[in-house]
Amino acid sequence: MNNLYSPIQAQIEEIIKETPTNKTFVIRPEAPIRFKAGQFMQLTVPGMGEAPFTPSSSPAVTEKMEITILKTGTVTDVLHTMQAGDNVGLRGPFGKGYPLDKFENKEVLVVGGGVGLAPLRSLILAMFEDMGKYKRLSIKYGAKTPEELLFRTSFDEWSKKPQTDLTVTIDVPAPGWEGKVGLVTSLLDDVDVDKPNSYVVSCGPGIMLRFVTYKLLEIGFEPEQIYLSMNRKMSCGVGKCGRCEVGPYYLCKDGPDMNYAKIKDVPNVFS
């Protein structure tokens, strides 16, 4: 019988310093891993434990995956000290992944905050693989400072893709920054997607998800059109250990991206 808790071996091939607090780890598992954009992996730091991460790379590439990680806790602190050539473990993929089939012939508004752009990049790259299927991809991204903007070197390339536009903002003015200033919600004020024929996908800190959701509802989106990458502590990844529960759902099995209509009445849903 398959042991759900045993990781497979993987090696860190390269580490890319993205921002002062984020690194992308290029990881080669001992066997290719097929995943859907939005599905997540449990990454083992030997002896330290596991933490859940959604790959930031395209699902079209299976022999290696990129995972972009914010330094923010016991496991990620150690990860940030690791070097190319170090070994890690992987379990997964887990979760449902983004409902790309639903997005066909629709406009997709992607709203990211901080490291939240990491899982969204996997979605963006997956959509680029077959952009003819979608009417439009509109990306709104915000970070605290210009240095904290993830994947900035890709922005030009993304903007040039067919039916794609990208707007970026930083929270407060910074020397040398000539772009937009304000929280990512401010980019939603003049959003011009065809609302009845669109979906929104958002990922970021809980407080951002809360205000993005409120703003989206205010400007006329329905809860059913909103997908949120929810944040909860996870351990088993397979709906048994109990902790990632949001109402009757386990994020590890039913998410981590949840349709807002399903969870809107859950107490403290955004915390």
Next chain:
Amino acid sequence: MNTRFISEGNFVRLLDHLAERGRVFVAEPVEDTGKIAFRARQEGEGFDYTGFRATQSLKPFLFVAREKVAEYPCAAGSETVPAAEHVTVVGAAACDLAALKTLDAVFISEDFTDCFYAERRANTLIISMECTDPRDSCFCTLIGNKPYPEAGYDLNLAKAGAGYVVEVGSEKGESLIGEQASLFKDASKETLAARDKAREEAARRVEDINRGVEVSRSRQEILKHAPEDEEWHSHVQTCVECAACLFCCPTCHCFLLYDQKGAENFERLKVWDACVYAGYSRMAGGGTPRAFLVERFRHRYAHKFDQIVERHGIEGCSGCGRCIEACPGNIDMRKVFKALDSAALTEKVAR
């Protein structure tokens, strides 16, 4: 399945036979405590029929409190595999059997099965017994269960003079009786009638114990309409976050995968965890959906009586009353539901 009779002497022989397959655990009274514990049986020992559930449930036999579930890195062929020891447990109560429905639904599912639980489950033979001595904490009848096993056992015992009426509840039980046919004889009509009378009596006693804490609708309904704060705050006052209620619960199944350095390589343990602990749902960076005790307290009820019901169609409670018995703060789930039910009704009227 058929009903048989076994004398006390022959039951000892049956247990000796089962001991050849693996360890046998028997529920027996712990001197001077009024409590009952599962103890590893020594050869030749019989069964001291207690008629009340043990302090411990069946959970630790199947879902171990702390267990190694993986070693890494590991060479092909040396993977951590579940222990396949045969275990017999004698003296489980109906509430223990009912609780296994929840654990089975969680750990053995179409998409993901926990091989450690599944392997133990398959290798455990359960000989249950009837409750003849329900105590104040018992509330199986409120949950819709009975103080006597109706399903989920391999064999079930009811005390009858100097022996037991034996009910066969599974193929495993059936084949055991077949192998050891000479130890059994037919149960007489009189012993069966006496057993059924004792059953009715026990059920009536549990109902009597719970007179006054019955609720007007399903616990799921009560929770859906429970007032947000005040009522919960009044119940959480004496909770000291010890998690005794969760660890002794036969259905609570939360765990944490915990990694550490082993002798040769790294190992992963699966360790019981409890949702009343502040760290249980705390994320990297410090955020948590349940920062306050009252939220965690409420979550336990919501999980057991709403979310598990949504997911598996059964409540995460068998009415065993262990949580009531274990709580140093005298928190009684029955009274919490009664109060929530009444408060919600009052509120409705006020509106």
